[in-house]
Amino acid sequence: MRFQLMTLWVMGFPGESRILLSFDGKRVSASRGDTVASALMKSGFYTFSRSLKYHRRRGYKCGRGYCRACLVEVNGIPNVPACITRVEEGMRVRSQNALPSAEFDLLSVLDKFPGLVSYKGLYEGLPGKWFVWPLSWRLIEKLVGLGRFPQEHGDYGKGERVEAEVLVVGGGLSGLAAASLLAEEGLNVTLVDSMETLGGYARLDPLEDAGLHERHEYESPQEAARELSRRARSAGVKILTSTDAYGLYPSKNLVGAYVRESYRSGRHLAVKFKYLILATGAYEEPGLFENNDLPGIMYDYGFRRLIVDHDFKISGRVAVVGRGWRASRLAAFLEAAGVEIVGPYGDLSSKDSERIIAAYGRKKVSGVIVDAGNRRRIGVEYIAVAKGFYPALELAAQAGVRLRFDARIGAHVPEHDGKLRVLNNVWVAGSLAGYLSYADRLASGLLAAYYVLVAEGRREYAEKAAALASSLRAGVLMSG
Amino acid sequence: MGKVIVCFCEDVTLEEVRRAVKEGYRDLEHLKRLLGIGTGPCQGKQCLVTVAKILAEEAGFDPSEIRLPTFRPPARPVPLGVLAHAELEEE
């Protein structure tokens, strides 16, 4: 008790109640808005767990639940993504796959002898003789797996069925634009998003955007996200946040979803739809350089989220990786926030004259090696990676939608009929459909909504759709 | 020299992918089954595109010729307890 009071006194801000949790037995103090990930990092814990084979350090990267680099054990439940799990009083957080702890893991020797656990080693049998294989199995069986078997069973509620005239998956600019328009036009719209707050990537980008301003009259992506969220709410869109649409079953007109209530509870949702708009956005392209997995290396979204949502203080320098407009915007954002940056640089995947070829650091990244004809070491505290965008096409692809390689973005996109339709009653929009700029992403959401209205018999939208489609085509060329 | 990781879940390095392609594994499906790429907790969200690029580069394919492995549910992990309490559709 006394210790607790002391901690409060030392760490607490006046008027704000602190939440106490533990990480591998050490005390961590957090504020209400923290996730397990932000709380750990604020207390200086960057290594959450160790990786599967080589026991390398793993921690926060994407900041939105998909990269799974931040998995930890919470109160006996394994493989909990720390970045989308809110702190709760008394939480016991444990690192995974580490002996004895994430910070000091004896098994990290495996990283020094990769032959032992690499695919060559496993199949072709290092140390090479068949008679040691059963032996190596005993060992391998001890090593495999990330988390421990659950010590607790969780508490999962009864599933539900929901009917929606329109289901929109994804609450970024395109999904929000589509949902709010359709609801304003009187349709019964449900929108699901896997994050706690709507607005997608745009929500974390407060700088001016000329295209958005010209074509949609919003100053910034952040403002557009805020305004569209407000519109969606007031138009009566049923909004389900912290909800992962996990499967699309087109023959049943059904999307299966998981409503996350906490790290140990939640329920199933079966959403029957008449029309479906997929606006699932995109994943980020990882940086390619030596030690590109050190803690402190994060994706654009994850890095922004720490600053915007968690009031994370960046004290040192940040290296930005990526050569496109996203990297420039991130650099500008960081500078505006008073953070000193170096870069943007290319990496091993680019032919740039200035490339990051390696990161270094012991417990977390502490510098980068930049190759610009000669090699230079630059001390940095974080690396923020803002390279390409890969469409989050799982739902479409599962449902059998054909994929097309899009050379512009260097990845596959769902193939649509020229009118964003990918299946009889399913449309795609936003970066999932390959649109890059904010203005295009937003417009493509509107366009998908127009097509749904046309399908619903609202002829007047056919003309509007044609006009918007042609301006969008021009827009794609501009941003591509 | 430090490792360049391409699949963060399964700890697969750039070097390993290159070597496997050189050994004749010219199909993402085979690379996946040999190296484990795309089979970990993120289910390929970070590695598939990178590996496809490396494959195209090393084997001299056009990226558009590369066949992606089959996509299957779930798009995001779901606890079995959630599924166990779901309403079953009538058959």
Next chain:
Amino acid sequence: MQSSRRSDYIIVGGGVVGLSIAYHLARLGASVIVVERRYVGSGSSTRNAANARAHFFNREASLLAWESLKRMYRLGRVLGYNTLFVRRGYLWLFYREEHLEGMRSYMKTWRELGIPEGRILDVDELARRYPFLNLKGIVGGYLADTNGRYHHDAVVRAYWKNCIKLGVQVLEYVEAEKITVKSGRAVGVETPVGLLEADKAIILAAGPWTRILAKTAGVDLPIEPIRKEAMVTEPLKITIRPLVINTKVNAYAQQTLRGEVLLSSATPLDVPTWSYQHTYQFPLRAAKAMVETIPALAAVNWLRQWAGHYATTPDHNPVLGYVDEVEGLAVASGFSGHGFMLAPAVGEYMALLLEKGYLHPVMAPFSPGRFREGRLIKEDLVIG
């Protein structure tokens, strides 16, 4: 492709069975071409649950399976490639006294056949050994720890690599379209890359598609493509070592060699279809069944589901050997869900039959002619 269009044998199907036959034929000195419609292993051989057992509920299958299991034990050593076999055991859980009784009496048969026995575990022992089980309604279990699991991709690759070493041509993305029959004899396989000719025989090891190909030669085989699904979770430290089978609902779960929990369950959706399409209900049903059996699974995250085929025959046993209707045409299919574990023995026996003309007695009962002749293999004990 400037490879030969002619060889002693043409095998249709680059699954584990086709590759095992090819390997054994090549070992006997024959020249072999394998044609595979997609990539090697793309059929059920990379979609299975990767378990091998000797304990079947009829003599014929038990004997064949035991011969195969013994070969599975040393397969890695023979092929010079670690197939990652571990004796994890099978654990059948019984919910009805008569099933437990049936099992007890069937153990005698296995003993007679020389198959290592498992043991009956009472509820107390189950509780002690497997604290993760929900024992409600369970009257006992049967643990057979000679059985085990392999890594299916490693086994397929081990055969494939050895085939290549022995000069077998394995053609991927080449589909056999039709069997060419000349005066009652199968002489070639038509493919988009041209006619492939076989001097000695053509072997159909094309899983459920075997039926379609046989039909092009005028042979009717009762093999149905029953869709079967499975799913895995995120990897965990290994706790569920044996294959845990819930005989009440016919579902099972086990941790794979990588620590993922693999689940499957019989569902009303196990219907004949060519489609590999996954279904919405499968994961819900399998999760329901196995969370009830192993409650802690509730907190484990599901990662992937997929579908494959059981190439199923009327008596749920394979079809192995020459067909009667056409000369020079053999089949190895209809495994009804157990073909992977049988591949080591089947490959060897098929090669003996083809190249040496020797019909191994263990394989003899599985002749394709048995359906016409009404000599179906009977299941002695039905559980579940």
